[in-house]
Amino acid sequence: MKPAPFEYVRPATLAEACALLAEDADARLIAGGQTLVPMLAMRLARPARLIDILRLPELAGIREEDGVVTVGATTRQAHAEHDPVIRTSAPLLAAVLPWVGHPPTRNRGTIGGSIANADPSAEIPLVAVTLSATIVIATARGIVAMRADDFFIGAMLTALGQGDCIIAIRFPVWRQPRIGVGFREVSVRRSDFALVAAAAQIALDDDDRCIDVALGVAGVGDKPLRLNVSSLIGGRFDAASVSEVVHAATRDLETTGDLHASAAYRRRLAATLCCRVLQQARDSAAARETAR
Ligand SMILES: Cc1cc2nc3c(=O)[nH]c(=O)nc-3n(C[C@H](O)[C@H](O)[C@H](O)COP(=O)(O)OP(=O)(O)OC[C@H]3O[C@@H](n4cnc5c(N)ncnc54)[C@H](O)[C@@H]3O)c2cc1C
Structure with a gap:
C-alpha cells in the first residue's frame, strides 16, 4: 500500500520543529521512520505533515559528564551499539541493542524514536526503566526532564503532549568497578x-x-x-x-x-x-x- 499524501518539512532548528509541531494537530515527527513509515504505508497513521528531525544538531550525539551518559534522541541504534562511551558507561544499553530489530532497522531507527514509540515489549524502553533513566523533552513550557517510570503510561502511550519532542535520554553511570x-x-x-x-x-x-x-x-x-x-x-x-x-x-x-x-x-x-x-x-x- 501507499501512504496518504502528506507534506514533508525539514526544519533547521529544534525551536522551528517544535513550533511547526505545536501549530498543527495533524503533524507528526519522523526520526528513523522504522515504525512510522510502515504505519503510513498501511494507513494506520495519516498525518497531514511530517516533520523530519533527524538532522537537528540539538538532538545528536553521545556524551558522558557528571555521572550521566546523555544519548541524543536521533542517535541511530546501530551507532549507539558500537559507541565506546555506551559500551563502557552504559553497558546494559550496549547489551540489549543487538536484540532490537535487525541490522538494517538499527541502521535507521533511533534511540529517541523507540522511547517515543513506547512498545511494551521494546528493549530500549526496558533499559530506560530498569536504570531509572531520565527523558529530556522540549515542551511549550521549556525543557522538562522526566523519570522513565513517569514517562511511560501504557501501551504506545507516553507523557508526551502535542508539540513535545524528546531531545535526549540520560542514563546514570554506575561507578563501581565490578x-x-x-x-x-x-x-x-x-x-x-x-x-x-x-x-x-x-x-x-x-x-x-x-x-x-x-x-x-x-x-x-x-x-x-x-x-x-x-x-x-x-x-x-x-x-x-x-x-x-x-x-x-x-x-x-x-x-x-x-x-x-x-x-x-x-x-x-x-x-x-x-x-x-x-x-x-x-x-x-x-x-x-x-x-x-
Ligand atoms: C522489521 C522490524 C523489526 C523491529 N523489531 C524491533 C524490536 O525487536 N524491538 C524494538 O524495540 N523495536 C523494533 N522495531 C522498531 C524499530 O526499532 C524503530 O526504530 C523504533 O520503534 C522507532 O524508532 P524510529 O527512529 O524509527 O522512529 P519513527 O518511526 O521515526 O517514529 C516512531 C514514533 O516516534 C515519534 N518520534 C520519533 N522521534 C521522536 C522524538 N525525538 N520526540 C518525540 N517523538 C518522536 C514519531 O512521531 C512516531 O510517532 C522493528 C522495526 C521493524 C521495521
Whole structure:
C-alpha cells in the first residue's frame, strides 16, 4: 500500500520543529521512520505533515559528564551499539541493542524514536526503566526532564503532549568497578519483538557481595517495569536466594494474555528470565578483577 499524501518539512532548528509541531494537530515527527513509515504505508497513521528531525544538531550525539551518559534522541541504534562511551558507561544499553530489530532497522531507527514509540515489549524502553533513566523533552513550557517510570503510561502511550519532542535520554553511570549486566528475551524469531524480556545490572564488592542491583521486565504488562530486588543487596547470591527474591517480586505482576502467549505463560517466563539475567549479571561482575 501507499501512504496518504502528506507534506514533508525539514526544519533547521529544534525551536522551528517544535513550533511547526505545536501549530498543527495533524503533524507528526519522523526520526528513523522504522515504525512510522510502515504505519503510513498501511494507513494506520495519516498525518497531514511530517516533520523530519533527524538532522537537528540539538538532538545528536553521545556524551558522558557528571555521572550521566546523555544519548541524543536521533542517535541511530546501530551507532549507539558500537559507541565506546555506551559500551563502557552504559553497558546494559550496549547489551540489549543487538536484540532490537535487525541490522538494517538499527541502521535507521533511533534511540529517541523507540522511547517515543513506547512498545511494551521494546528493549530500549526496558533499559530506560530498569536504570531509572531520565527523558529530556522540549515542551511549550521549556525543557522538562522526566523519570522513565513517569514517562511511560501504557501501551504506545507516553507523557508526551502535542508539540513535545524528546531531545535526549540520560542514563546514570554506575561507578563501581565490578559491574555486570544480563539480558534475555524470548521471541518467536530472533529480532522479533519479545514476548517477554528481562534486563539486570549488578555491582559487586571485592568479596562478591551485591552492593547495587537493578532489574526490569518487559512484555508482561502495558509498559516496562522495574522490579524491587533490593533485598539482594548486602548478600552473595546463589540460585536459591535469587529464585526466592524474584518469586516475591513477580508474584503479583498483572499480566495479560494475547494471541501469542497466555497470561500465565508470560508470568512464568518473566520469573524464569529474571532469575537468569540476575545470575548472568552476577557472573559477569564476579569475573571482573577485584581491587586487591
Ligand atoms: C522489521 C522490524 C523489526 C523491529 N523489531 C524491533 C524490536 O525487536 N524491538 C524494538 O524495540 N523495536 C523494533 N522495531 C522498531 C524499530 O526499532 C524503530 O526504530 C523504533 O520503534 C522507532 O524508532 P524510529 O527512529 O524509527 O522512529 P519513527 O518511526 O521515526 O517514529 C516512531 C514514533 O516516534 C515519534 N518520534 C520519533 N522521534 C521522536 C522524538 N525525538 N520526540 C518525540 N517523538 C518522536 C514519531 O512521531 C512516531 O510517532 C522493528 C522495526 C521493524 C521495521
